[in-house]
Amino acid sequence: MLTLEVNFSQHVKDDPMYISDEKMTTFIIVVDILVLGLFSVTGIISNIINMIIFVKQVLKDSMTVGLFSLAFTDFSIATLELTFSCTYLASVICPWSSVDFWALNNITLTWSICALYLTSCWITAIISLERCFCVVYPFNVKQIFTRGRCVLLIIVVYTLHISAVLPVYLVEKMEWLPFDFQANNGSVTSIQQRWIYSIAFSESTQELDIIMDITAGLFLFITPQLIVLVCSVWMAIALKLSSTVRARKDGDDNAALKSSTKYSNLTRQEKKLIKMVLFVDVLQLACNVPRITVIIYYHVVFPGLDMAVVKNFSTVLWTCALVINTISCFSNSLGYYFLNSLYRNMFRNLF
Template identity: 30%
Template sequence: MSFHPNCSSINVTNLTECLLDTDHAILVTEAPAPNRQLVSDEMRQTLQLAIFSVFCGAVSLFGIGTNVLNIIVFIRQGFKDTMNINLLGLAIADLGCLLTLLGMSIGYNPYLIKTAVWFNLQDLIYFFDGWPHVCMTRVTSLITTFIAVERCLCIAIPLKVKTIITHSRTKGIIVGIFAIMVVVSLPFYYVNILIWTFDPEKNHTVLQLGFRSDRAIVEGIIFSISSVLMPFGSFLVVIICTVILIVKLNSKTKWRQKATSQFAGGSDTSVKEKKVIKMVTLISTIFIACNVPGIVTTVFMVFEPEFSVLGVYANMFFLSWSIAFALGGLNSAVNIFVYYTMSSKYKETMQNLLSCKKK
């Protein structure tokens, strides 16, 4: 989620016109009206540097390594199971999120910005990393939603799900999600361009961001889809599917426990299903928890016009989005622990991979 720095206030009618430049505006240093500020300018800059530049940079480096391992493991396991296709797509999307977040954490360092002479570093990072990061984040959300729906169907209609979600359809859906975001991104790069402009302070031309005249209309359409409809829709669907899945699994586990206790007295099936419940719940909980700050911040922007880039609550606005970006990176980086802990097949493949590298 991002917002244009020139937006002085945000309400329901002009929200979609501002949904772009948090990545770009996060570096704005002009302080708003001092009254009612909950966080001082000095504290905001210190926390923003620590959260966005240091923490996001460290998480990005770690997550890039873990997702490269995830991709290798899923490719080695093959794609007989549609879930491997989904998880490979998710790992690729997460890798894209973390690569762009790493670029943003480096480029948005205020000490590094001062060293840029012949170009506007903020504009270049925004152009090459800011919007691509938003797109990859949306891909991650959509693939996570599809995984939740597929798992929900596996429990609700186990006999029909294989005819509904086939290997070819799964591949088509995953590729289609990436393709949709590429199509959504094309208008952005039509209305936002890089141009050489004379900078009177530096007394020479610099490379910076320029805009076409129809930018507001085009971006209003793009961001109403990518920054409102997609994140809120994915968030709600994941919650609903997770609740349905947990209820279904719990009911079937209780029924099978009673049935098996009358005969063998064992509960192997129950134990396996409990592990599935735990894994699904953990994955969904991580996704939901890491997306809550961004959703809540967006809601605040709708109902409080001063909670914006240049409003009286600008410092809280910047900190809120810094935390949202950090948690988004964390969501993309920690899946390896879920897979390694919950999946014996993943754990075995990973151990074989690491042992081969040692030899």
């Protein structure tokens, strides 16, 4: 972050959304560097382990290909987020650098992370769809979800979301710009000018941000969440119906057992499957809601905010959403370990 003492007017400093550079520096050290850095390292390590385990399964079908692709995407996200933390660390170590690290993070890194996170959400939706078909159409799923089709679909997803953020790099370019700042020389305060490698905000960049937030931030985020939710409900209903049919075929042989409050028609494997899908649902929802809330806050509740006022405030909100998104990069491993015996056994064999 560029720590220049910009000559804000008093009404700007009195705005409730205004956060001083001193407070922002503390936030950067605690959240951007320490918390996000720790979560990023955890995500990198956990997804390297995931990729090793899925490769050991020889990527024999579409499911393992999808899971490996998800692990690789989450690994890439965590790596970029670690770079994000390191860039902010550089801003603290070199506060008077001629490079605006805030702009570097929010242009070069943040949109790349956004594209990869969108890709991760859609790969998760594809995996959920295949799990749903395994229950609803068990005899046709292998013909529908082949390894070749899965690879092709993942390539399409990557291409689509990388293309979606390309306009940002074409319009929001970094360049050398003059900045005025206060220089204190004893009892004399003067306004001096420095050239900083940063981004120039204009009407075109603001319009592009609105378009990108609506498309990439809302539509492309909400759609995979809805797919995962629909697949989960569909699969749960199908499992319930199939268990009811099995119960009728069994007749009244186990009438005493069925009268127990702990009795369930679902098999142990079906219960694990439902827990896994529910885990993915809750994880996706918890990680996507903060980001969607921030977008709605800016473009619906308080549209047209002055960047001079909300630059630091905006960074705080987006960083909090980014930290929560980072949790999803390593939380998948917890679901695999506790709900998948094959993954758990292979994980234990690695150590």
